[in-house]
Amino acid sequence: MSQPEGQHNELSNLLNESRTFPPSEEFAAQANASAELYEKADADREAFWAEQASQLHWETEWDQVLDWSGAPFAKWFVGGRLNVAYNCVDRHVEAGNGDRVAIHWEGEPGDSRRITYAELQREVCRTANALASLGVGAGDRVAIYLPMLPEAVFAMLACARLGAMHSVVFGGFSAEALRSRVNDAQAKVVITSDGQYRRGKALPLKANVDEAVKETPSVEHVIVVRRTGGEVSWDDSRDKWWHDVVEGKPETHTPEAFDSEHPLFILYTSGTTGKPKGILHTSGGYLTQAAYTHRTVFDLKPESDVYWCTADIGWVTGHTYIVYGPLANGATQVIYEGTPNTPHEGRHWEVVAKYGVTIYYTAPTTIRTFMKWGAEIPARYDLSSLRVLGSVGEPINPEAWIWYRKHIGGDRTPIVDTWWQTETGAIMISPLPGVTSTKPGSAQRPLPGISAKVVNEAGEQVPHGSGGLLVLDKPWPSMLRGIWGDDDRYRETYWSKFADLGYYFAGDGAKYDDDGDIWLLGRVDDVMNVSGHRISTTEVESALVSHPNVAEAAVVGASDPTTGQGIVAFVILRGGVDDAASGEAALKELREHVSREIGPIAKPRQIMVVPELPKTRSGKIMRRLLRDVAENREIGDVTTLADSSVMDLISKGLKSSS
């Protein structure tokens, strides 16, 4: 198989790791999960999932758990009807928990809001009434381009309540990225804010929407939340303040039950080609697995836990583990608007101490950043409330895992390393706290009810102790139901590699250790993972060649001690552009150009000017060799290059900027 070569350092690290951490007796005694859960699910998968689904409120019971006859398009809980927002909000109020805090919201500048389930119900109803008054109904698409404000949650749930689909676009994406997503989804409404706080500064946000909607004919209204009070330009025929359209609307709204397979949302993610894929999720199965995994993997006790997931709602983690999972379970959670070092590097720990956070879920890149800042920072805060720690987004290296356990978890808390994807909708592979003896760096085992395998190129399961490709060999409730508007791409991307076997190919390399536990080894395709964010090499390449000075570009993900991978670009400049084009300033401008085209997360760490790119005889760029250059390694086998002298040319006379 093709190993993600960029990661061999971490890899050798992972393979030498052999420590295990068994659960404490006290934790095990009170845990939601138990070893029997695996047996129960294995004995009758569909009955197991039906039991999980029955934790939700269904207006009409389903008559079939799974219909896989139209594979790879699944139907779960066929014939069942439910309202997702009712399940996340109203039913908790009706059960007498209206006074429970749903959201402790903490703004970056230090302002805060406390929202109970009863208040959440009123906010969601008013927002739903407001959207309905603007003509939003079942099946319509609403784009949400907001920072981490409570209004983002209200807007998502209001869409769900109306049966409209939301398409949340991360607030760090550019106007251009927003435009293409709005057009692909044909969104009727865009919800945004005047600006957003980022590292202590108020930055504009609506300006990007103004730019984007110049070329989005489907958009009828732009709703603007006032956050920073910054100046905005205004189009009276299109723009409306959130407070004008929402405040004064009735605080009640009768939810309608929708089919279990009614679309809930689209979320765009990068693939191996330049065009982002609109991943489609539906209602009953998605909510079932979101709630089940949140309850089981984090050992949630809704009456006593204070849960905090640090993701942004612009990513799937924010959808499933800030909005749908926790709220379906009636959890109390913290939502934080800002960055971990604003106004100081102890901000997260200050928030943990302030609210008594018990469950904390973050990404390895954040943990490595905390490591860099030093263990003395968390040591200044009372973190004794923490009882479960989670990790997601990329393989966690054992050092970071151990540091996390020791300095954040007081050498006491279980750590759950959760593997999943935008496409899987919810956690698929993870230890269970109180059950699993955890291993630093391994996600270990598919959850009860989930089936995954490590296979070779022929689709045969590899023996313990060896590596291969990760596949999901049985359908699961929260699986994607397709790519918005592109069924062929859906089949081709995920189901063609092991078509005869009917396996879903995840795009990740993995291995079994001698105990049969799974270790994830990173992507095997042309997708980079930068700070837990998926970015395609092609997307960055197209952004680069859209600059007038660039003739050709090749992009690789090179291993990076903090961000997992860093983006390194190799560019051939156009003939005729003068020497100034390869100067420091010009290369900086190229990096800015990518940031404007896609967003700051896609800005290359380094750009190197080269005379040629290494290509095979069929013209495919050999990124493996460029990764060798980017990681200062001896260059590997060049025999399949069309011109084997190219690598010498590249190594000589490199000019770079970072």
Ligand code: WT7
């Ligand atoms: C890709 C999915 C799932 C929410 C965040 C990212 C990588 C994710 C892990 C983990 C090793 C992981 C995989 C996967 N990944 N979690 N615990 N261990 N790798 O969602 O943007 O859809 O990216 O992230 O490579 O395919 P996403």
